[in-house]
Amino acid sequence: MPGSCGPFGTACSRKYSIKQTQEKRNKKGVYVMKKKKFTPLTAKELRPEGWLRQQLKIQAEGLSGHLDLIWPDIRDSKWISGDKEGWERVPYWLDGFIPLAYLLEDEELKKRAARYIDAILERQEEDGWICPCSREERSTYDVWAAFLICKVLVLYYECSGDDRIEQAVYRAMHNLLLHVTNSTLFNWSAARWYECLVPLLWLYERRPEDWMLKLAFVLEAEGLDYEKLYRNFDFAHPAVDKYWTQLNHVVNTAMAFKSRALMSLLTGESADGFAREMYEKVMRYNSMATGHFTGDECLSGDSPVQGSECCSVAEAMYSYEILLAVSGNPFWGDLLEKEAFNCLPATTTPDMWAHQYVQMTNQICCSRIAPDQVPFNSNGGEAHMFGLEPNFGCCTANFNQAWPKFALSAVALSADGLAVMSPVPVSVRIEKEGTAVSLQVISGYPFRDEAVIEITAERPVEMELLVRIPGFAQGALVDGEKAEPGSFYRIYRKWEGSTRVKVSFSFVPVLTDRPNDMKALVRGPLVFSLPITETCRKLEYVKDGVERKAPYCDYELTPASDWNYGFCTETFEVRGNEIGEYPFAVDNPPLQIKTEMVKIPWQENGGVCAHLPQERRALSQPEEKLLQPYGCTNLRMTEMPLVSR
Known part of the structure; x- marks a missing residue:
């Protein structure tokens, strides 16, 4: 069709041409997605060790592991035929609870997760609609929750191997295309359209059909265009007049960093070019000393007494994990570690029974603030207090994903072996060319400056080992050789028996x-x-x-x-x-x-x-x-x- 573009023959994007699209189809006519630089591991292949395992145990013994027992919005949710919230809170909680259960190999937690998954699958309607609302309510139901629950189902499949999941996601995505064609995206689903690409692209990799590509570009067309917002206007500037807006809402901002990275798998555009631009502009006005950004509720400037929402920390971490995997740029690993080791633990109590809605860089007191003295953009005077659901309950459910997903991101599959993304204590077991290979990272990082990576091969096998060298290190050694900060150090060799590789960093207080x-x-x-x-x-x-x-x-x-x-x-x-x-x-x-x-x-x-x-x-x-x-x-x-x- 003259003047058309895109993988399904309709005009949809300025980023690629008909010729490029034709070249991206294989001999069977299937559109071939661009590959990620790194493939994340699953809870079947990776286990946390040392202090990281202990941190996950603390989470399981704290609020995360008890929300389905004590909090009505999870315990009595419409998702499981109750009468409480039937939108984002159960999916948010499951997004962390499921990998937590499987990483800890906790059978009781697995059973409790399965109860929710079973109820959700059983309630899926014949036409594929998966969210808990009546047919009459569908046109006013914000389908952000549909994106989120399908993302959770994919995660559950990767942890459990449940063979019901693929068909359930297939039906939900097919129904979603019909739904958004008639009832276009609005509110949160418009701001977070790219979140749906996570389950959608997973599905396309398994059973590619052109309607899935159409859905991806329909979502893009109906959703917020962050490139235009950030390149043509100053939406990174803080909302100094204390008004609330979707356009620079801090959680939307944290999520949106990965939007073009996910689309790049279809379009071939730069995986992280826009994300770097967006991050730099956000930090120009709203930076925190931790490398995160303020937002209480919207982007809020660079004062150390402005807050930053707990959800924004969890979602920034997830965005950086995706950006690191898709682009291979170690810069995102640096940001991920800063979030994980600073902002994330600061926003919960050490026992993880309580959390804040917003944290402050200079935080001298956590008691209720009088309305006329609240420093926050559009949050109340209890937003910085530790508790069950200070200010608003989204973070109560959503902070659960951060530690488990960080653990899963610590090691990934590279093009020809394994990549240590963060030298925290984990163990991994994979197969390489039919040979069982295990990797263990023995470390106290980030509280210690060195780690030992032990690789054991059942039989001799050639493969690469990549080690991310943090950009904030003044120097580094891998196996006694100098390694460049801000890069991946590569060892390619034949591995036999057990081999230890020592990694050490030079960190200077400044x-x-x-x-x-x-x-x-x-x-x-x-x-x-x-x-x-x-x-x-x-x-x-x-x-x-x-x-x-x-x-x-x-x-x-x-x-x-x-x-x-x-x-x-x-x-x-x-x-x-x-x-x-x-x-x-x-x-x-x-x-x-x-x-x-x-x-x-x-x-x-x-x-x-x-x-x-x-x-x-x-x-x-x-x-x-x-x-x-x-x-x-x-x-x-x-x-x-x-x-x-």
Whole structure:
């Protein structure tokens, strides 16, 4: 057809031509997708070890492992024939609960996950519609939940091998094409259309049909075009007038980083070119010292007392995992580690029974803020408190995905072997050319600066080992050879028996620049904060029929030590401690940095410290202080000025 383009012969995209499309079809006429640089492993092939396994056990023993027992929106959801929320919360929770159960090989958790999957599959309607609403409600039902539940079903298949899943996803996707052709995307589904590509492209790889490609481009056409928003307008600029918008909503932003990477598998465009541009523009206005960005609810500027939503951390991590796999660019591995080791543990209590809706870089108190003193863009005065569902319950369900998916991303299949994406403690077992190959990463990273990678081959086998070298390392050695930071170090050889490869990094504590001539102390992937001793008060009550009862009650944290300090030296001493029962413990952190600091004039108002100190002068003689990882704090000061003694 003259003037047409695209894999199904209709005009759809400026990024490729008819000739390119024809070249992408094989001899059977099947459109061939571009391959990812790395193929993620499943819970059948990878197991967490060491502190990472312990972190997942803490999650299972905390809120994540009990939501179906205590929280009405999961326990009594419409997804399982109850009368509570029947939209995103059950899919959000399952997105983390399922890999958690399988990574820990916990049979009880697996049974509880299966109960939900069975109910969802049994309720799928004859025409393929899968969400819990009546036919009359379909036109007003936001199908973002359909994208999400199909993504969950794919994850369940990868964990369990359940042979019902493929047909269920096939029917749901086919129904979705008919549905969105008549009832176009709106609200959250329009903002998050690319999330549907995760199950859709999985399905196309297994049983390719042209209607699936059509659905991909219909979703793209009906959804928000983030390229136009970010290239032609300044939607990364914070919503300073405190209005709410989908266009720079912080969770949409975190999700959208991967939008073009997923589409690139069909179009052949750059896998991460736009993502880099978008990230740089977002960080230009909204950066945090951790490498994340503020958003409470929408992008909120670079003040250290603005918040950032817990959901945005979980979704940024997932986006970076996809970007790393699709593009192979180690830059995304750097960002992923910064999220996982700083923002993620900081937004939950060490026992993971409570979480915040938003975290603050400089967080001196977590008690209710009076309405006229709230610093947040469009969140309430309890959004930064730790509890069951502070401010809004989406994060209660959604924070569950972050640790399990991070564990699964630690090692991936490369073109000709295995790639260690993050040297955290895991073990892997795969087959290479019919030979059983196991890989174990023995490490205390990021609390330690080295790791040992042990590869055992049942029979001699040739393959590559890739090791991601973090870009924030000052230097690195792999097997005694220098390795370039910000790259993958490659070893290609014949592996026989067991072979150990030692990896070591050079990390130096440095004060990094922050806006308004403030500083933050960073060492490798970890940001360090001045911890504030806290007084904790449990708040047990019932709200909207939902009980808050210890340990899943709310917690008010108030400061019991001074916080108004500034840096006064660039001399730092690193101290290593035991990695204990709680890897991100507040009271016994696995790493500390000793330095000297001075008190400075710094006001607070209603439990929130001023954006900047009122003066940059010392009020005291230098005091010896121990800073600890940002993720090992509940109350903290992170961005502080460097002042004269």
